[in-house]
Amino acid sequence: MARTRGSHSDITGPRVERAALRLFAKHGYAAVSMRQIATEVGVQAGALYNYTPDKQMLLVSLMKTHMQDLLAAYEAWPKPVDPLGRLEAFTRFHLSFNSERPEAVFISYMELRNLTPEHFNEIAALRSRYERALVEILEDGVQDGIFQLEDARVTAFAIIGMLTQVNTWFREDGRLSRADVEALYWTMVQRLVSA
Template identity: 65%
Template sequence: MARTAGSHSDITGPRVAQTALRLFARHGYAAVSMRQIAAEVGVQAGALYNYTADKQSLLFDLMRGHMDELLDARAAVPMLQDPVARLEGFTRFHIHFHLERLDAVFVSYMELRNLSPENFAVIEGLRRRYEDELEAILRDGVQQGLFGVADTKITTLAVIAMLTGVTTWYRAQGRLTVPEVESIYWDMIRKTVSA
């Protein structure tokens, strides 16, 4: 199939992904058609298949890209020994990273139900890797008598839900800066897990 005059794969491919992410976040995966994505990008609907196999692949690639970026960014952070310092670092990292990617966060959490079972298993595995780091921090803190947590898995899920919730209400033009939000959340989490 011939490419639309003036289109470039290194430009159009990322535009397809960015447009799909924005539309999925605004309208929901089920409500967005490939034709709608193509119209927003400015290409014919058939041309989208030069960049993705189908809409399910597009959703999976967006979620996989988000998780890969998250895990790579987290791996680049130096690992501290002290569980309290590690938990604070995780808290601040999670908020900062996710506030810069609101659409990706929304799609990654709200559209899981639309993944095929095979794709869901991959994304769930990547999410578990991220959750496992937080649970290891909590376990270390409990073993050292620093944290008073009855169930590290439940606490892990609760802390991640709490931290991710910032993306639903935070506005850059609001009264708090990102570092201020990080500090407030760190104080709440510290009190939540304290022994």
């Protein structure tokens, strides 16, 4: 036995990524073995090394892809020009984007400590570009006199913190729909910056 029938990198590659994503999110990077990932893919452990140089890069690749997707999707998201409209767009985008990929969000936050300093800095830079976008919205709103707040950076952290926290409790079949949650949080974000 060697190459198996039907095998193709276009199929196996994405399956490796999805299996790693799921298992890393569920058990943590360090707790997951290459053999577990391989089993989930339906392949032997050695075959994984056709798709990643090593385990570390598998994690880095997942995190980097997620952060780049986040930035790209945010740039493509429709945004009004006025600060209030942009703040609403940011709020709804964040909730929507994060709710669709809870595993990647979880990993990108949890597994930072398993990165080498260079990889960590790379991911942190992408993250702070995103945070910076929110800070700018807040500063613009203050300058226009429509937002009132003491510290734009701290307020930005507070907003992101409370929005990201949603993933820890939201359930599809729960008391509230996604639309309910979006509406509630948009109201709260408005309160946080209201003049």
